[in-house]
Amino acid sequence: MEVLISLLMVVILDQGTKYLIIENLRLHQSIPIIEDIFHLTYIRNQGAAFGILQGRLTFLIVVTMLAIILLALFYNELPIDNRFSRIILGLGIGGALGNLIDRVRLGYVVDFFDFRVWPVFNVADIAIVVTVAIFSYWLLVIEGK
Template sequence: MTRWFRGGILFAAAFVFAADRLTKYFIIKSLVLGQSIKVIPDIFHITLVFNDGAAFGVLRNCGPFFIIFSFAVIAFILLVVSRSPRLDRLTAMSLALILGGAAGNLIDRLQFGYVIDFLDFRVWPVFNIADSCITIGVALIACSIIFKRSG
C-alpha cells in the first residue's frame, strides 16, 4: 500500500472528524438541551441531546468503557493502516469512516463526558454524523466479509 493511499485513508477520516465536530459546534451554539427544530414535521427534526451511552443511546452510563474502547479502536485502525501491505478500497473507506467517527465521539466524551447528538428521525434514537459514519463503516466491512466468503 502506498503512502498516498494511506494518506487518503487518513484524509477521509479527518474529513469525517471535521464534519462531525463542525456540525456539533453549530448545534451546541444554536440550540439548548432538548430543543427541537422541525425540518420535515413528524419525520426529521434537529434535536439537541446529550448521550452518555453508545451510538443511538444504548448502554448508558458506561463513559469510561467507551473512552477506553474508542482509544483501542482508533489504535487498532491506525495499526492496520500503517502495517497492512494491501487494503482494498472498500475496506480502506470503511476504516476511514470508523476512524473519523470514533475520534469525533471520543473528543466529545473527553471534553464533555457525553456525546452531542442531534439528528432526530422521530422513530429512531437521536444520533450524530460520527454515529452514522461508524455504523456505515461497520456495515461495509461486514458486507465485504460476507461477499468475499460467499463469492
Template sequence: MLYIVTLLILITDQLTKYYADKLLKGNAPYVIINGFLQFNYVENVGAAFGILKNKQLFFIILTFIVLIGMVLFMIKNKRLNIYMRWGLVLIIAGAIGNLIDRIRLGYVIDFIDVKFGSFYDYPVFNIADCAIVIGTILVSYLVLFDKYETTGSEW
C-alpha cells in the same frame, strides 16, 4: 486521500456538534420535515441507543483499544482493497469524533432526529454515528462476501 477524508469527517462532525450546542441546546427541536426530520439537541451519556449509560471511562478505553487495533490492522494488511480501507477510515473517523466529545464533555452530542410519523422514532444521532454505520455496513459486506483484499483486479 484517506487522511483528508478522516480530517473532513472530524471537522464536519465537530462543527455540527458545536452549532447544535450553540443553537439547539435548551430550545425546542428545529423541524426540517414535519413528522420525519428535525434537529434536536441530546446529550448521550451512553453508547448507541443510549445503552450502558454513564460508563464514559469504559467507552474511552474501549475506543482507544479499538482504534489502535484498526490502525494496526490497516498498516499490517497491505492487501486490503480501497473499499475496505474506506470502510475502516469511516469507522475510525466516526469513533474519533465521538471520542473527542466523551473526553472533552463527558457525553456525546447527538442532534439528528428522524421519525417515521407516529410509527417509529429512531434514536437521535450525529455525523460521527453516520460515518460509523456506513463504514460498518461496508466492512461487513466486504468480509461476508470475501471481497476485502486486492486480487489484482478490483471487483
C-alpha cells in the same frame, strides 16, 4: 493518505456540526425540518449506541481507544491498491474519534439527527455505521465466497 483525508473530513464535519448545534439550540430543543419525519434535536448521550451503557464514561473512552487502535492495525492488512477500503477505514476511525473527542471534552456525545423512529444520532455515528456495513458486507459476502 486516503485514510487520513477521510478521517479528517469526518472529524471536521462531525465536530463542526456539533458546534453549530450546541451554539444554536438549547438542550432538548427540536426544530422540525420535515414535520414529524426529520428534526434537529439537541441531546446529550452519556452512553453508547441506542443510549446503552449510560454513565460508563471511562469504559466507553477505553473501548473507543482500543477500537481506534484495532482499526489502525487493520490498515496494514488492506491491499495497497485498494483506495476504497482505505477511505472507508478512515471514515470509521474518524467517526470513533469524533465521538471520543466529545466524551473526553464534554463527558457525553452530542446527538442531533432525529428521524423520530430511530434514536437520535450524529455525523460520527453515520461514519461508523457506514464503515461497519461495508466491511461486514466485504467479510460476509465477498470474502465468504
